[in-house]
Amino acid sequence: MRNEPAIAAATEMRPGRYPELSALGMYEAVLATFLRQWSLDPKAVDGFLACPAGMASGETADIFVHEELADSLGLHPRFSETVNAGGASYAIMAHRASWAISEGLADAVLCVGAGKFPKVGAGGADAMARMVSHPDFEYIYGAFIPALYALAARRHMHERGTTREQLAAVAVSTRRWALLHPDALMRGQGPITLEDVLNSRPVAEPFNLLDCSVPCEGGAAFLVARGDIARRITPQPAYLLGAGEYHDHGPVSAARDFAAMGAPEAATAAFRSAGLVPADVRVAEIYDAFTINSIMFLEATGLVAPGEGGRFFLEGRGAPGGELPVNTYGGLLSFGHTGDASGISMVVEGALQVMGRAGARQAPDASVALVHTYGGMMSEHCTLLLGRNP
Amino acid sequence: MKGKPLPRVTEVTRPYWDAARAGRFVIQRCGRCRRFVHYPRPWCPHCWSTELDWVEASGRGEVVTYTAVHQAPSPAFAVGAPYVLAVVRLAEGPQMMANVVHIQPREMRVGLPVRVTFEEREGGFRVPQFEPATG
Numbered sequence: 001m002r003n004e005p006a007i008a009a010a011t012e013m014r015p016g017r018y019p020e021l022s023a024l025g026m027y028e029a030v031l032a033t034f035l036r037q038w039s040l041d042p043k044a045v046d047g048f049l050a051c052p053a054g055m056a057s058g059e060t061a062d063i064f065v066h067e068e069l070a071d072s073l074g075l076h077p078r079f080s081e082t083v084n085a086g087g088a089s090y091a092i093m094a095h096r097a098s099w100a101i102s103e104g105l106a107d108a109v110l111c112v113g114a115g116k117f118p119k120v121g122a123g124g125a126d127a128m129a130r131m132v133s134h135p136d137f138e139y140i141y142g143a144f145i146p147a148l149y150a151l152a153a154r155r156h157m158h159e160r161g162t163t164r165e166q167l168a169a170v171a172v173s174t175r176r177w178a179l180l181h182p183d184a185l186m187r188g189q190g191p192i193t194l195e196d197v198l199n200s201r202p203v204a205e206p207f208n209l210l211d212c213s214v215p216c217e218g219g220a221a222f223l224v225a226r227g228d229i230a231r232r233i234t235p236q237p238a239y240l241l242g243a244g245e246y247h248d249h250g251p252v253s254a255a256r257d258f259a260a261m262g263a264p265e266a267a268t269a270a271f272r273s274a275g276l277v278p279a280d281v282r283v284a285e286i287y288d289a290f291t292i293n294s295i296m297f298l299e300a301t302g303l304v305a306p307g308e309g310g311r312f313f314l315e316g317r318g319a320p321g322g323e324l325p326v327n328t329y330g331g332l333l334s335f336g337h338t339g340d341a342s343g344i345s346m347v348v349e350g351a352l353q354v355m356g357r358a359g360a361r362q363a364p365d366a367s368v369a370l371v372h373t374y375g376g377m378m379s380e381h382c383t384l385l386l387g388r389n390p
Numbered sequence: 391m392k393g394k395p396l397p398r399v400t401e402v403t404r405p406y407w408d409a410a411r412a413g414r415f416v417i418q419r420c421g422r423c424r425r426f427v428h429y430p431r432p433w434c435p436h437c438w439s440t441e442l443d444w445v446e447a448s449g450r451g452e453v454v455t456y457t458a459v460h461q462a463p464s465p466a467f468a469v470g471a472p473y474v475l476a477v478v479r480l481a482e483g484p485q486m487m488a489n490v491v492h493i494q495p496r497e498m499r500v501g502l503p504v505r506v507t508f509e510e511r512e513g514g515f516r517v518p519q520f521e522p523a524t525g
Contacts, residue, residue: 125463136397142467150457158500202460253487
């Protein structure tokens, strides 16, 4: 891309529960964490993107977050808005920021997200169900989040022969990565086995509890900057080599392809814009609300052949030491699912891997990272390709 | 305990819910391209005609995918758990979500032929559901 847009800085706050913080307070905590880690000159930042605050937690969605935070940060950007495409918001921010930089509309765009996932008990599951399903044609049937994803899992199993054990293998692999991340929520729980997943309590078949991501609170920020600016901030930025989007169904019952959703279209566009092929990818960060997602989207992005995703995880090929590290930060499954902010985790981790800043979980070769995110019920997809060389 | 949720009835969806109250299953059909449309909306998603008619549907379909829900989202659904949540492709083409009733979860399968039935809810509402189409 023109002007070599790159992620020059990225920091994720430790996921957890922050009852003392409001939705906007979470944003302030995330930005303070980011500013402490990176010494940046506010005058160099002329773009700012944020997500609506307080959607998932049931506080009124604040859609002027970008105004409030930009002012608070002393920014007067020439490129700024509040962006929302659910979990895809943050890869889409990176995409939008890279266009803006490519077209000379901005030089450095700060992107931020913070979120709270409501507790599943105490009415949280019902409130979330109302938000993510069609209120009149899905919600009334007892639809809620794990059940809606289970529909995709069942169809994938039917079409492609994916097994219950293979789903469990995703949770096992992802937990192994989480044990290498000092901030991962489930790190203290230690490793898990296939049997642990298979014996955890049933939620919505084929999912048991350990097939589900862990609700929590958190967020992150990252800076996308013109190549020369990025290189002044850090010796090895993560260049945005390509990106692709595809906005598929609304309600999940309208999905045309339950085994892939809209992911292949987004990934194909990303590879085309980068001039790369799936075999170039060395590390993958895939939005994993449930175990099936890692399998579905590893296949849908072309990183493994259709029907091979389950076996890939069962054979440990995505785990530490495997041929293609997948969800190296521990995934939403074991790092934590931060509600509105969840989709930023894989963008941050993809960047940190490429930048060589991933510590104990650093992939041996992170020359090209694929990030795949989606929003809604696997409705809108955005794939990013990040690399060491522009 | 609060009963199962009720749909909001809008100008666009009223004919669907009125028909269901009378035990009839109707969906929209485009007056221009003649394709069937569901869920109800003010336009045809295939050709953008705004001329849609309500027609009696066969009530037949097959299961595209399903799950048995063990952990219900609310007490109203916990009573019947595990219950089957499914996506059904109607014989007319469109897909819809419903519960498949009168079947054990372990007997469910993708491709199962189903037919419409109705579930009574509060306020005289009847909600279309599906059951195995035997014979």
